[in-house]
Amino acid sequence: MAVEAALTRTSSLTSPRARRQGLSIRAKLPIGVVLLLALACGALTAIAYLRVRAFVIGAASERIAQAATRVSELLAGSARQRVTQIEQGMKTPFVIGYVRQPDPAVDATMRELLRKAAGTGNVAELGLFDAHGRRLVATSETLPLAPDAATRAAIDANHAASIFSEMQKPADAERPFYTMTLGIVDGDALVGYFVERRLTGGANETVTVISNLIGAQAHLTFGNARGDLWTSFTVPAAPNGTSFLKTAVIANDGGVDLLTRTAPIAGTPWATGIGFPLAPVVAPIRAFLRDALVTTMIVITIGALAGWIGSRRLTRPLAHVTDAAEAIAEDRPAPPLPSTRRDEIGRLSTSFNRMAERVTESRQALQQLVDDLEQRVQARTAALESANRELEAFSYSVSHDLRAPLRAVTGFATILVEDYASHLPPDGRECVEVIARRAKHMGQLIDDLLAFSRLGRTALTRERVDLTAIARGVIDDVTRADPSRAIAWDLQPLPPAMGAPAMLQQVFVNLMQNAVKFSRTRGDARITIGHQDTPRGPAYFVRDNGVGFDMQYADRLFGVFQRLHGQNEFEGTGVGLAIVHRIITRHGGDIWADAALDRGATFFFTLPDSPGAAA
């Protein structure tokens, strides 16, 4: 029973459920695989994305640059065409003559000629100026303005030059304009200037051609090459100051990211810029990125699944081992682990099975032992109970059946003396008296023996006992029993003890009666009751100054019917000290004596459960 309880307790103490659980291998492996795959796929995707993006943007940018160059060439050609047109119309002897020698009579004709050259739509104003830059005739009273000094100087240096100005847009103008200045040459002499002031835009066929060339999504602009003013063909006014005609590859125009390139227009201070929305360019890259991410997710999912399956395969045997170990710990039958694998786990399973077998065997052996012990205890208990019953019956018989004949012996011996005294000689009377006395003594022996035997059978119930009061009561009883004795009692206060009060009283009665008995030859009998402190608690003692005894017989002191004095010296049955010894021993205490022949005796005893005891 007790062994079983101990086993159960041990198993509950070491239950694995009580331990804190960390991250299991089963979880760690898939998580590791997922992290590794995510890292690898993420890095690959990022690198591929950046590379592809750079390539796609680079290619698109190159195509836009080519388109810009084509448009610039187209516009340069258009400008040259206009120069040729004007030169053909103006470098006539009539015009040269007029410039050399202005004649007010032909002013009207000349103005009409200029108006014809300007064409319809009021986009151009034309004028003729003499070599000093003075206005001769023009399509309007104020425009165009005379060529500035720089322009004139340039034409002076190269009479064939055609000078295009940068575009300008005064605040009150609706559109930007530019001027084209040509020299009017007569032989080698520069005789005057032809100036055309022209508003930009408007040429629908040009826009159509260019749009066809670069696609509808493209933003086409052109303006001054230094970027201070630019416009588009479709938007009449220049956007507000910012210019992607500079070198920006990607610009933002009204919330739209544009991929832009510029190209200068030959023979002018202008440039063409083409912006292409970034979104359609990078759309395939985005698609690639999305595909790559989806692929990554799929790869990670597959990896996680594979990791999970792998870790399950790896940890399932471990879980089996754990379950089996718990089963063994909790004293349940553990099914044998499958040991078909030939790797480390297989070896572990095999070893574990061997261990489980041994544990089961040991446990069975232990259980067998426990059962055996229990049976033996039961058998012994039964035997003991039976023996106790027999002893009780025996005591009863002794008590009843042995005393009855003794009573008859003493009774009839007495009757013999009383009724037939006259028939008995003195020797005979003495014999009868001996018979009566000895029978009476035997009765006393039987009584003492029964008391001694009863001691072993009564239950010991401990309570707090005031030993001083008990000793005082015994002194009173002893004094009353024989008032003739003059004894100097010395009762010192005794620490209380734990024990059975009636039994402890019996101890004091027996020890003190002995002290009284063995000191009766002393004129100054002195009996001391006290205690000494010892490491095992107080040692109580009863000391007398009586006849004492030889310590060499001390070992016989506490045996039943053992006496150190003759019956003729001191009467007694030799049971009193045996009773004291048994009581003290049953209390778990010790008893011993210290004596010398003719010099008194001291009996000590301890009661280990006394409140003052160290234990």
Next chain:
Amino acid sequence: MTATVPDVEILLVDDDPDDVTLAMRALARQNLANRVHVVGDGAEALAYLRDSARPRLVLLDLKLPKVTGLEVLEQIRNDQRLKTLPVVILTSSREEPDVARAYALGANSYIVKPVDFDQFLRAVSEVGMYWLLINQSPVK
């Protein structure tokens, strides 16, 4: 109170003839011996009590053939007519369970027969005198 009372009657229940002799000798000293009826076992005692006039005192040994003293006592106490009868246990047993059982069943006294004859004489004669001469028994 007079020394002899005509209707004094003691039922002495004891199977040991020697003890009976000694008890009778003790009772004789109080002049009570002529009113004693002696039976040797419990069955006889019960039969006597059922059939005859009721005694004033029963001196009852415990260890008896057939029906034990404690059983006799129990039946006396369970009998409506006899339950007030004074019963004194006079036995050799000084065993604690016997004493306790006897009192529990309603014994009026419990005397252990002393081995010493002088003490025995004194005990028996004192018991007889007390219960028959000093003590006031319930009315018949």
